[in-house]
Amino acid sequence: MSSDRTYHHGDLRRAVLTAALDVIRTEGPAALSLRDLxxxxxxxHAAPAHHFKDRTxxxxxxxxxxxxxxxxxLAGAPDLRERGVRYVRFAAEHPxxxxxxxxxxxxxxxxxxxLAAKERASVELRAGVDGLPSGGGDDARLTGVAAWSLAHGFxxxxxxxxxxxxxxxxxxEEVFRALATPVFAPDGSS
Structure with a gap:
């Protein structure tokens, strides 16, 4: 019966998320429409609203x-430079x-x-700064901003x-690693 297909779905939440990710990857977030998804x-057309309420x-x-x-x-990366490499990899794999x-x-x-997911990611990002010579106080925060800027910009x-x-x-990843080595090598060498 075709009405079953319209109202019953194995994992509608995942199906809508997957379709949304495809749209964003190809057309950008502005192209999202719950009706289209x-x-x-x-x-x-109303079914996605049960899981997400609205586009936001x-x-x-x-x-x-x-x-x-x-x-x-980011978890388990041995140092700040490798966290940057994983940052670049994440962006390429999850655009x-x-x-x-x-x-x-x-x-x-x-x-x-x-907020919980962002905090987990922040903890992983900050963990790489701890191994650097400037690892305390404001210097550590500024080092983290510099590392984030390099990885995010790249x-x-x-x-x-x-x-x-x-x-x-x-x-x-190798290009980023080469760029980041002189800046973020744990012992200050390149």
Whole structure:
């Protein structure tokens, strides 16, 4: 019966998230529409609202999932430079999450699940600063900002195609590692 397909879905939440990530990856977050995502999932236009309430709820779920995946990707990196490499890898492997995560105007910044996932990711990011010579107080925070700027800037330039010429056929992770080594080598050497 075709009405069953319209109203019953094995994992509608995951299907809508997957479809949303595809749209964001190809067209950007502005192209998201719950009605279109419902059509793609083969459900009624109102069905996604049961899981996400609205577009902002969907984007909050994407950001939350992104930060959780990001924290997992960073976990266990031996030093700040390797956290940067994993940052770049995460952006390349999860470009739609990456686009949403760093645009807080798109989602509910006070969502409890989001805040917990962001804190986990922040802990993993900060862990790399501890091994550096400047590892205390304001210096550590500024070192963390510098590291974040380098990794985030590189990842953003990579995703937007702005590094195609300079990176060429080389592995972007290896290029980032070479750039970051003189700046963030744990012993200050390159």
């Amino acid at each position: 419902a059509r793609r999932a083969g459900v009624s 709820g969907l984007l909050t779920a994407i950001a939350t999932e992104g930060y959780a995946l990001f924290a997992d990707a 739609a999450h990456f686009q949403v995560m760093f645009q807080p105007a798109l989602y509910r910044t006070d969502d409890a699940d989001l 990842a953003t330039l990579l995703l937007t195609g702005n590094l195609a010429g300079p990176v060429g056929d080389r592995d972007p």
